[in-house]
Amino acid sequence: MKRIITPLVLFLVIMISSCKVPDSNNPGDSKNGDTVGSNPIVSSTVLNMKEIATTYRPFSTPNFKEADETLINNRKKFIFPCNDGYYYYIEAGDRDGPHRVLAFDNGNGNPKKQSVGDGFVAKVVRENAVYGFFQNPADLAQKTILSKYENNILTLFDVGSSKLFFAKDEIYFCNDTEPMIYKTDYSGKRTGLVADLKDYAVGIEKFAIYESKIWFEYDDSDTLQSLKCGFAAYDLKTHEFLKFDRGGIDLINGGYCYYMNDKKRSGTDYNGYLYRFNCETFCVEQVLDTKIEVFDFYNDYLLYETENGLYKMNGNENKKNLSISQLGEADYFYGVQVQKERIFVIGGAGAFYDFIAEVDIDGKVVKKIHEGWSEH
Numbered sequence: 621m622k623r624i625i626t627p628l629v630l631f632l633v634i635m636i637s638s639c640k641v642p643d644s645n646n647p648g649d650s651k652n653g654d655t656v657g658s659n660p661i662v663s664s665t666v667l668n669m670k671e672i673a674t675t676y677r678p679f680s681t682p683n684f685k686e687a688d689e690t691l692i693n694n695r696k697k698f699i700f701p702c703n704d705g706y707y708y709y710i711e712a713g714d715r716d717g718p719h720r721v722l723a724f725d726n727g728n729g730n731p732k733k734q735s736v737g738d739g740f741v742a743k744v745v746r747e748n749a750v751y752g753f754f755q756n757p758a759d760l761a762q763k764t765i766l767s768k769y770e771n772n773i774l775t776l777f778d779v780g781s782s783k784l785f786f787a788k789d790e791i792y793f794c795n796d797t798e799p800m801i802y803k804t805d806y807s808g809k810r811t812g813l814v815a816d817l818k819d820y821a822v823g824i825e826k827f828a829i830y831e832s833k834i835w836f837e838y839d840d841s842d843t844l845q846s847l848k849c850g851f852a853a854y855d856l857k858t859h860e861f862l863k864f865d866r867g868g869i870d871l872i873n874g875g876y877c878y879y880m881n882d883k884k885r886s887g888t889d890y891n892g893y894l895y896r897f898n899c900e901t902f903c904v905e906q907v908l909d910t911k912i913e914v915f916d917f918y919n920d921y922l923l924y925e926t927e928n929g930l931y932k933m934n935g936n937e938n939k940k941n942l943s944i945s946q947l948g949e950a951d952y953f954y955g956v957q958v959q960k961e962r963i964f965v966i967g968g969a970g971a972f973y974d975f976i977a978e979v980d981i982d983g984k985v986v987k988k989i990h991e992g993w994s995e996h
Contacts, residue, residue: 669820669861672902679905682935685874687917687958694785694828695871695916698955698966699976699989700745706989707734707742707750711972722750722769731990736769744786746806751791753782766793766808777808785828792829799824801834815854820861825849830872831899832856837868851897866904867897873917875899880912894924908933916958918981923963925953930965932981941983948975948991964989 700707705726712721712733722742723731743752749770755763766779779802781793790803798818804811815834817824827836834854851867854860868879876896892911897904908924915924922933923941930942930953942965944950950967957964967975976990 668859669863671863672865674864674866674897674902674904676904679907682922682933683874684917684920684922684934686919687871687873691828691830691872694744695957697743697957697959699957699959699964700742700750701959701962702745702748702750704748707745708976708990709742710990710992711974725990729988729990734769735772736774740767740769740774741782742769743784751786751806753784755782764796766791766804777804779804779808779811783824783826787829792827794824794827799838801827814856817854817861820852820863826869828869828872829856831875833899835869835872835877835899853899864897864902867902868895869897871915871917872899878907878915880915913953914956916956916963918958918961918963921981923956923958925956925965927952929953930956930979930983941981942979942985946983946985947977948988949973950975 698708705724707722707724708731709720710723710731710733712719719738721738722734722736722740724734725731739756740754741752742750745751749768751766751768753764754767754774754776755765763780764782766777766781766784768775768777779791779793781796783794783796785792787803790805792801792803792814794801799816799820800813800818801815801824802811803814823839825837825839827834829835833856836852836854838850838852851864851869853862853864855862867877868881869877870879872878876898878894878896880894881891892913893909894907894912894915895904896907907922910926912924912926915922917923918932920934924931924933928944928951929940931939932941933939944953944967947953947965947967949969950973951969953965953967955964955966957966963979963981965977965979974990974992975988977985978987978989979985
């Protein structure tokens with residue numbers, strides 16, 4: 621069926637897939653042994669829970685590795701390279717005021733605004749299809765919906781979630797109202813329950829699948845007045861629930877969860893330092909004694925940004941690699957992203973200027989991709 625999502629000149633073809641999210645109260649919706657792709661779907665029950673006190677130790681010798689592409693795909697991104705060019709968000713202005721819209725650039729530096737509308741949030745690209753989630757900006761009470769945008773067509777799957785993890789063959793998603801994790805294939809036709817954690821965690825904020833475990837941050841408070849953030853793992857093989865007293869998950873690299881805050885704190889504190897959590901020994905290390913904005917990995921380098929510089933660090937060096945003065949009129953960095961062995965950076969000025977470039981590991985600007993103030 622077709623329907624108009626926004627009052628703009630958008631006619632989005634809505635194709636609701638035939639899948640149905642299993643009812644957690646009906647075990648018959650997902651049976652043990654069912655599979656999606658090569659991994660089993662489990663109508664899971666937590667068999668036991670362990671509360672684990674982590675140990676803290678000084679940072680050891682840097683041993684960064686090239687991050688797994690699947691895990692890279694699930695970080696927050698500002699550019700989406702595809703077969704024919706790039707998707708990225710640009711600042712635009714219209715009767716609704718300045719706002720960010722998805723645009724496509726075929727490589728000539730002339731981005732074209734897409735007809736997908738403001739409600740679509742891009743997460744990953746597979747070939748030329750952009751996957752993310754959609755929420756009607758005119759009705760924020762409406763549930764968010766797993767979506768695909770390709771050839772000017774927005775497809776909405778019958779999956780209500782904004783908390784997504786994109787694996788090679790499946791998309792994992794968390795119920796927005798309960799800590800229950802499901803997965804579906806990229807056509808949205810097959811869905812099954814992976815883990816039901818509602819008795820052990822409240823409000824999963826973000827998660828990743830790594831080494832047969834679901835690693836996730838969650839809100840373990842009953843009230844907003846006592847907001848606390850927790851870190852835990854659920855073993856998909858043993859069904860064991862591991863609850864840690866500290867830790868976090870922004871990116872996973874070489875057996876460590878890297879994160880930019882210590883979870884032994886209230887939910888509103890933010891210190892800007894980089895930590896890592898060893899997924900085998902449960903040790904926590906503070907990686908940097910410098911406050912940073914964002915980070916990523918390139919081969920055996922850790923890349924991190926302060927407000928005015930991009931730095932690279934490995935076992936042999938830790939030095940500034942790129943200055944903000946090299947990015948047009950930008951006066952601060954706010955993004956670094958490694959994708960398919962390419963390094964992208966983004967800088968800004970005020971609220972309405974962006975400069976996106978590809979750089980090499982030595983800090984040379986290889987290509988200016990986008991520069992511009994919002995259109996008014």
